[in-house]
Amino acid sequence: MSEVKSPPENKQLGLVRGRRNFYGECPTSSGVNIGGRRRSHEKLRRAASQALLWWSGSAEGLPFGGARARAKSEVGSAKQPSFKKKPDATLGEAIRWKAKWRSRRSGSK
Numbered sequence: 001m002s003e004v005k006s007p008p009e010n011k012q013l014g015l016v017r018g019r020r021n022f023y024g025e026c027p028t029s030s031g032v033n034i035g036g037r038r039r040s041h042e043k044l045r046r047a048a049s050q051a052l053l054w055w056s057g058s059a060e061g062l063p064f065g066g067a068r069a070r071a072k073s074e075v076g077s078a079k080q081p082s083f084k085k086k087p088d089a090t091l092g093e094a095i096r097w098k099a100k101w102r103s104r105r106s107g108s109k
Contacts (some may be wrong), residue, residue, distance in 0.1 A: 014091060015090065015091050015092035015095070016090060016091075016092060017090075017091075018090065018091030019087075019088040019089065019090060019091065020088055020089055020090075020091055020094040021088050022086075022088060022089040022094065022097075044075055047075050048071060048075050051070055051071035051075065052071060
C-alpha cells in the first residue's frame with residue numbers, strides 16, 4: 001500500500017516518474033513511422049526472400065541444410081545496426097523543453 005502524500009509531493013513524484021515520448025511521433029505507430037527501423041526490416045525481409053527464391057529454383061542438387069545456411073548468411077550480412085530506441089524523457093524534462101521552445105518561438109517574432 002502506498003503512503004499518503006501531500007499534493008506537492010505527489011506533483012514532484014509525477015514530474016520525476018512520468019514519461020513522455022520525445023521522438024515527436026504517435027507512440028502507437030512509431031515502429032512504422034521511424035524510417036531507419038522500417039528500412040532495415042525491409043532489407044532483412046528482402047534478403048531472406050532472395051535467398052529462398054534462389055533455393056526454390058535449384059533445389060535438386062542442394063540439400064536443405066545448405067540452402068538454410070545460405071539463407072542465414074544472406075540475412076546475417078544484410079543485418080546492420082539501425083534504429084536504437086532512446087528512453088522517453090521524464091515529464092519534468094519535457095515541460096522544461098517545451099517552455100524553452102515556446103519562449104524562443106515567441107521571442108523571434
